[in-house]
Amino acid sequence: MTVDHRQGLLEPVRQVISTAVHPIRLVASLPTTLLDTASTQLTSRRELLAENARLQEKQTRVEARLQRLDALEAENIRLRTLLDSSYDLERPVLIADLIEVDLDPFSHLIEIDKGLQDDVYVGQPVIDGNGVIGQVDRIAPLSATVRLISDPSHGLPVQVNRNGLRSVAFGTGRLDTLTIRTLPNNADIRADDLIVTSGLGGRFPSGYPVARVKSAQTDPGEPFSRIELEPLGALDRIQEVLLIEREQTPEGTADE
Numbered sequence: 001m002t003v004d005h006r007q008g009l010l011e012p013v014r015q016v017i018s019t020a021v022h023p024i025r026l027v028a029s030l031p032t033t034l035l036d037t038a039s040t041q042l043t044s045r046r047e048l049l050a051e052n053a054r055l056q057e058k059q060t061r062v063e064a065r066l067q068r069l070d071a072l073e074a075e076n077i078r079l080r081t082l083l084d085s086s087y088d089l090e091r092p093v094l095i096a097d098l099i100e101v102d103l104d105p106f107s108h109l110i111e112i113d114k115g116l117q118d119d120v121y122v123g124q125p126v127i128d129g130n131g132v133i134g135q136v137d138r139i140a141p142l143s144a145t146v147r148l149i150s151d152p153s154h155g156l157p158v159q160v161n162r163n164g165l166r167s168v169a170f171g172t173g174r175l176d177t178l179t180i181r182t183l184p185n186n187a188d189i190r191a192d193d194l195i196v197t198s199g200l201g202g203r204f205p206s207g208y209p210v211a212r213v214k215s216a217q218t219d220p221g222e223p224f225s226r227i228e229l230e231p232l233g234a235l236d237r238i239q240e241v242l243l244i245e246r247e248q249t250p251e252g253t254a255d256e
Helices: 002-007 011-086
Strands: 093-104 107-112 125-127 132-139 144-148 155-160 166-174 177-180 194-197 209-217 226-231 240-244
Touching: 107 132, 155 209, 177 209
Parallel strands: none
Antiparallel strands: 093 107, 093 240, 107 144, 125 132, 125 240, 132 144, 155 166, 155 194, 166 177, 177 226, 194 209, 209 226
């Protein structure tokens, strides 16, 4: 051992033995190596899954935020449309939000979030950014019920904007159709004519857009034309509306 330590005479033997047992060492360490590799891979997989879950959660939050922003943008557009339409009005207006809708075939009613405390009154005209919606039918302290112009019991005095021909537009129970029943067959009314409020009856001021003529049919056997109108107001997607307030007298009191 002393000679080997000093002279290294057994080094070739050790190398041969080391070479011979190396595969055995590899085989013996294989389970540990496999376990370490599997543990590393499992750890990496768990980290990847956790990171993927975090990214998916972040994406969901971002998408929800984008949807909210889209909804706010659409609401802003609607409000700008309402306000832009109110600039042309001679009377002050009050903006109200929709609370509830009741559109059964026999009554087309909506509920809004303005009532007695906001000086809402029965018969008050209601419009949106495109045209007439209806009028206030009932009032509560904090809300009001509006009867739409599409309601079968609703009649609105109107006139043809082109020539001033007067009549009454009635609801049909359909949100996309009004009708005029009292014009004779020889009445001067055409498809696409603009129909506006006539001001008769004292509730709606004159000149507010109501509808456009879809069709005007005559039957020699009938005394009156069959006239269908398409409402200009968005009756099927109401969210905010304008209530036209009472006209003020020079002394500042409401004109009854």
